[in-house]
Amino acid sequence: MQASAHLTPRRVLTVLAALAGALACMLPLANGALAHGSIVDPATRNYGCYERWGDDHMNEAMAQEDPMCWQAWQDNPNAMWNWNGLYQNGVGGDHQGAVPSGTLCSGGNAEGGRYSSMDTPGAWKTTDIGDDFTLQFYDQASHGADYFRIYVSDDGFDPTSEQLGWDDLDLIKTTGSYEPAENIDIPVSTSGYSGRHVVFTVWKASHMDQNYYFCSDVNFS
Template structure:
């Protein structure tokens, strides 16, 4: 038979356990704003295009035939698409080329995103010689600048991995204030035709965080 003292200890013990569980639950449920980031949504980056087109039907077997590059990316690591907003690295101090080996530009040298480096028939967005780029940033970090490159004439995204020597530098923007949506214009010399990669670096303003992406375009 339990005494009142024993019963009271059990009640107090259960109360402590409940309090601990409540604290832990709050800890795991709380997601700080800084965990949300962004990407270029127009023309869409490879991961964003795959998520936008197939995220709601990623088990659809038709993807293998209709969009084989997204299919191989989902097979390699579906988290690449679910976390399309998190292709970042910290502390590069502007040393983008030195810190990013050839062949790993489209993944921002993140091993979990390596499927984005795979050459192939990625879906393209048709653009003209002058076009607009749009960043969607869930956390409104702002930008120190964007650097924009276009793959050189003669480079074939269907058969080659992108390296620094395959790029023409197009422009570097100025600063942008914090906003969820940032748009800027890109003007090329009009010499590009067909499938090219637009390679973009976003240097965020809140921390030394660098994002790098590949967007597949068709210059009409």
Template sequence: MYAETPTRRWTLRVIAPVLAGVVGLLALFLSPWSDSARAHGSIVDPASRNYGCWERWGHDHLNPAMQQQDPMCWQAFQANPNTMWNWMSLFRENLAGNFRGAIPDGKLCSAGDAQGGLASSLDRPGRWTTTDVGSNFSVHLYDTASHGADYFQVYVTKQGFDPTTDALGWDDLELVEQTGSYPPASDITFDVQAPGRSGHHIVYTIWQASHLDQTYFICSDVNFT
């Protein structure tokens, strides 16, 4: 039988905590629920496409009922569940305000495939679940890292645009609100006005975070009542 020596016991005492630390770090970076993965934000009301899918189906994304009840979330989860689990990371860096040059028509909702192609399912036209709003409504950012904002730009699709059949382009949008700056906070809410609309539209929010030249591009589906 092998006898454990004092040197071996000492080595195990040193190595074991190191190995535990490495495993812990791997779990932190690989888990979609880790604090590091969540250290950004999105529009939660009216819910962004990927946040809404995560909120409704994140703990039940294998439920076959999703295909009939929420078909656009279903196709997004089929493409890659991380698009929803990592709902807070639709950002681009160092664009210096050149948003149209960096993000082509048809790719606005994925921020030009900001997650390495994982989020392209968010660009697909279809029956996305909507939030009912009036011509005056509030936009609520939830930011787990409290980046603050240099500004928000909020666009709404023009009357006649059909999100169920049309891919979103820059010329489909009308700017309805440009805010000033906001200090760091986990929740930022502001009001916008978008009169003269009815039915299904897309609210497109550009959030310029304050900590870096980091810009978020967020599609929220609404139903003007």
């Protein structure tokens, strides 16, 4: 005698519970598939904070040792956990319209202001670079790029006391397109800079109108 193909209410609940468990197990994979990218060297403000303190972000010693990261972690830890998600969609090439002066390091208060602490002036940790340096870009999702635009703050700008504006920037390089890859190295040549500056990078991803904005604090030495 064949078993009935009909499911009892209890059996339906059991099947639904099993499906829910399977979906829950798949969530980490889904989140990984949605990962994006950032400049990792010279490190962006939020990536640097993640790299230095991600496994010890509750340590109150950070307040003295790395105060700009401390204020960022206190403001919104997700700005560091999501170091690869500082972007805006649908900009249509109008970066200055989408990202007003004073909000460049937060990508125009992207993601509902998640990254607003990145705009806070102060003594952010710097990376030592020379006139010729290489931007190391890490793209977890391998989106590729239509272009990168790379700027350096001018000599009159003081990142320890001012929020970065478009008028503070010198456009150093605009690249061509890049095929999808996890790691992209971008050589950059400058001259005449010394001391503390901000390298500001715009990444236009190639898979859609998705635009990323990165502030990296550097010391030309």
